[in-house]
Amino acid sequence: AQKITQTQPGMFVQEKEAVTLDCTYDTSDQSYGLFWYKQPSSGEMIFLIYQGSYDEQNATEGRYSLNFQKARKSANLVISASQLGDSAMYFCAMREARFRGATNKLIFGTGTLLAVQP
Amino acid sequence: NAGVMQNPRHLVRRRGQEARLRCSPMKGHSHVYWYRQLPEEGLKFMVYLQKENIIDESGMPKERFSAEFPKEGPSILRIQQVVRGDSAAYFCASSPPRREPPGTGANLPLHFGNGTRLTVT
Numbered sequence: 001a002q003k004i005t006q007t008q009p010g011m012f013v014q015e016k017e018a019v020t021l022d023c024t025y026d027t028s029d030q031s032y033g034l035f036w037y038k039q040p041s042s043g044e045m046i047f048l049i050y051q052g053s054y055d056e057q058n059a060t061e062g063r064y065s066l067n068f069q070k071a072r073k074s075a076n077l078v079i080s081a082s083q084l085g086d087s088a089m090y091f092c093a094m095r096e097a098r099f100r101g102a103t104n105k106l107i108f109g110t111g112t113l114l115a116v117q118p
Numbered sequence: 119n120a121g122v123m124q125n126p127r128h129l130v131r132r133r134g135q136e137a138r139l140r141c142s143p144m145k146g147h148s149h150v151y152w153y154r155q156l157p158e159e160g161l162k163f164m165v166y167l168q169k170e171n172i173i174d175e176s177g178m179p180k181e182r183f184s185a186e187f188p189k190e191g192p193s194i195l196r197i198q199q200v201v202r203g204d205s206a207a208y209f210c211a212s213s214p215p216r217r218e219p220p221g222t223g224a225n226l227p228l229h230f231g232n233g234t235r236l237t238v239t
Contacts, residue, residue, distance in 0.1 A: 004160075035227060035228075037230075042232075043207060043232065043233055043235070044230065044231075044232040044233065045161070045209060045211075045230035045233070047227040047228070047229065047230075050227050091160050091161070093160075093161075105151065105163055105166055105174065106151075106153075106161070106163065106228060107163070108153075108160035108161045108162070109160055110159060110160050111159075111160050
């Protein structure tokens with residue numbers, strides 16, 4: 001069965017420092033996608049970054065980068081130069097195997113609550 | 119360029135009442151997904167719909183829950199005879215009708231609405 005594991009319920013980081021949020025996954029599929037979403041206290045789900053299983057390079061989006069280690073089945077999110085506005089819940093998600101051609105059924109981890117301290 | 123629109127943002131129902139949650143996908147998107155987030159948990163898939171079709175309802179509770187996505191109008195998630203355990207945030211997401219090239223792992227991110235927070239009293 002496919003599964004996402006986020007082992008850090010909460011993390012603290014000082015403003016302007018970098019932080020890594022852990023995510024490991026389990027799948028027997030060769031083709032899959034990994035996502036990170038941010039959920040601030042206001043509740044919306046904000047897409048941050050995506051990594052495809054066949055992508056040879058780690059994904060980057062501004063201050064966000066994904067440390068993709070396929071052999072270890074890990075997809076850690078790295079936030080550089082943390083800002084106070086980065087304080088939020090962060091969810092790692094995996095796209096489940098193709099289902100009748102569907103592409104976007106996601107399995108989510110339990111999340112990591114990040115607190116950025118001034 | 120409106121995103122996924124959900125309403126209401128907050129919904130309070132007494133036990134036994136019905137809850138109707140609405141979702142309008144992004145323009146050009148014909149696939150809708152409903153997810154539920156219980157307190158202190160991640161999102162859990164409920165149902166995947168295309169226009170007038172339920173494609174995958176493997177995450178839907180067997181009773182009291184139903185979903186539709188008519189040819190015209192928003193997608194509706196309906197919960198009949200609500201109970202306290204139904205209290206949660208319900209998120210809708212949409213995606214365009216495009217399949218990734220097979221074997222590449224390419225994909226498009228799901229765009230979520232702001233969610234509906236259902237409270238059952």
